[in-house]
Amino acid sequence: MSDATHTGKRWIQHWDPEDTELWENGGKKIATRNLWFSIFAEHIGFSIWTLWSVLVLFMGPEYGLSPADKFLLVSTPSLVGAILRIPYTLAVAKFGGRNWTIISAGMLLAPTILAAIVMEPGTPLWVFMLIAAIGGVGGGNFASSMTNINSFFPERLKGAALGLNAGGGNLGVAAIQIVGLIVISTAGASAPQIIFYIYLPLIVVAMTGAALFMDNIADVKKEGNAMREVLTDKHSYVMSFLYIGTFGSFIGYSFAFGLVLQNQFDRSPLQAAQVTFIGALLGSVIRPVGGWLADKLGGAKVTLWTFLGMAVGTVLCIVASNADSLPLFMTGFIGLFVFSGIGNGSTYKMIPAIFRTKALAAVAEGESKETAMPRARRLSGALIGIAGAVGALGGLFINLAFRSAFTSTGSGVPAFVAFLVFYGLCFATTWAVYLRGPIVRTAEEKKAALAGAGI
Template sequence: MNRGLVQGRWIGHWEPEDPGFWERTGKKIANRNLWASILVEHVGFSVWTLWSVFVVFMGPEYGVDAAGKFFLGATATLVGAILRVPYTFAVARFGGRNWTVVSALLLLIPTIAAAFVLQPGTPYAVFVVMAALAGFGGGNFASSMTNINAFFPEGRKGTALGLNAGGGNLGVALIQLLALLTIATAGAGQPKILLMIYIPLIVVCAVVAAFSMENLSSVSNDKGAMKLALREKDTGIMSFLYIGTFGSSIGYSFAFGLVLQTQFGRTPLQAAAVTFIGPLLGSFIRPLGGYLADRLGGARVSQWNFVLMAVAALVCILASGADSLALFTLGFILLFVFSGIGNGSTYKMIPAIFRRQALGRIAAGAAEGPTMLHARRVSGAAIGLISAVGALGGLAINLAFRQSFAATKSGVPAFWAFLAFYLVCAVVTYRVYAKQKATVRAAPDRSALARV
């Protein structure tokens, strides 16, 4: 282990697929990096969704209507999605540990800036800029997942990535729960209390990452994997599917409270009392999606999960027609639950797809070591790209709700669009991945790993 950039620690030899190496050394190091990564990503998600919480606090005195509030959420989502591409590059350029520390400290920019401008009378354009700065928190996910993907062996990636993403997604539920407590105790006029909590927490996260994580030379020495990932058709297909899972979860996280206020006339306290439930359940259940994908195959789990998401959207449509708040809330929470499962299962599919390709090349006579390293390189880069495109689904959801309420004063047209999209995702998953058989048999003990 040598010293690296900004006094970082580097690991030159990393072979997680070697059972002996994994049990002796790899597992302990990988798990330590995983938990530190979860902490930073968790706070990143909280900062990314800050403005989904702040809009609940923004009463008539702020002069921002429902459409303007949906646009703030869309702005934060868009910037966070765009930043995921350079954040993925940053892992290869600076090292996973080094970039985790930097990305944590960058979260101080949107939080400290918001503390100065979050008050009535501030021009709407300034709020838009603040929402854009919150996008720093959205970039963390891509670099975190790319980094953690390299630490774990194939058979454990689904669970590890599910824990990493699920723990990160919990940041959405936590900040919404803290918003509920703030409104209940201090009133709807004190949103800056949240910033007083998160600014010192960000500093703690950076310190933990600095002392708990390492950089992998095998990742940092790879500067061309992104181009290789862009050439793979599976990168495009999985990006499309990830719009349906992660895009849904982050989009609904931004929109849930605002939809309850706009469509059902809920007060800030009434909306905040339930908005955290969906992200909370969706985050906790995400590792289950990864676990099921490890056991049953990610394509099979994802295919049926998209069908269930379509059913949940239909429940929201029926509840809107019946003006049933209870049924609508149930349907919306089910969307969070199924999007959480789908997040875990689709992410598991990404490294499995490229590993299956590698096993096919090995069976055809390619050298095992370089071929498997190539698969890890490409899948790590693909994860960053797919997470960036998938996050754009959150933008689409907020814009769909904005247009739906502007045109009809109801979210029903948006839910019909979501339902149709989930059914298309189910068909694509079945036709491209679930229908395929695991025909690669490079060795008896690898046949299970060839399944997507």
């Protein structure tokens, strides 16, 4: 496990985290170091991606934007971030995990600087939307970070590692909302530029940390066109659908929470800012718990109960909206964040477990472990990127649903009813595909699943 190679001193030529001897003799230390610096860079990426969920709270009447305009504005980076997750996943194989972390972190400078320039009354909506679209680059960071970290850790630790990586990144949403709250409550709603002064140096720190302390893995390649190969597997579509329900909910509600409070309960920008970070904070912190529970109980079981919890939270939001009860609404909405956070961790644990199950079955049928296990890691990395991209589109759908509901009825209830139906479909799909019977039908595959793949 030397990093002295012809491709550069930060490249690791041979990496097999399932090799216990390698793992204990330095591998764990290397993987953990890469994990922490990946978390920080992804954390800043999430902050910039959700920057506009905070900036809209600074946009008073003098900006001339309607509630529908603001929902459209926060939907824009959600859409772009979702689209970018596919090429960001491929970029890890093309450039190396460390190298791409440096590049992708550096790209965050552009939307931050541009937002600082245009953030003032009189700027046309299309300009705001253009800068918000550029801010979508922060959403792509998640896919490349998760794909990279997936390669560093052994199967038995993937749930916790991916949960920490994703949870630490998701905390970027709560962090920038807390920064926004501090700025509004101290400097007032006319000083959003302070946010940019805080985050520009942090972006530089993320780039520097990745350059000095992260590594590339030479074995991470696009062999066999993993992205195309994984699209032939039915589980790619099922897991992407489920991830719309978990991560799509988390990011969509993160963008929309403040605006919903302002429009449903007539909260002021400061009043909205005082609570919007709570949901994102809890949903982020609990995400590693979802991965840990999936390691212990199985990802499908945890995911199933997650969707039931989200359905209950949605019902509370509907009842509270009709009764004009802010405390009950807050309970339901924060419950949605918490359960979506748990589901984020458990669904991502399911992805590598599914392909490990299939790899073990292939080994039982005569394929060599040296070819089956790396293929499983490649395919799981590819699906992590695809599911991340499709799941992020859920954030777009949620904000468009709220926009339509408030425009047509003045209430978010129709949107919540649609979400409730969708969570019911996710619950039924999880049970039918992963819990009603084995996901694979041959005797060897069934033995592999029972041996502890953890699906």
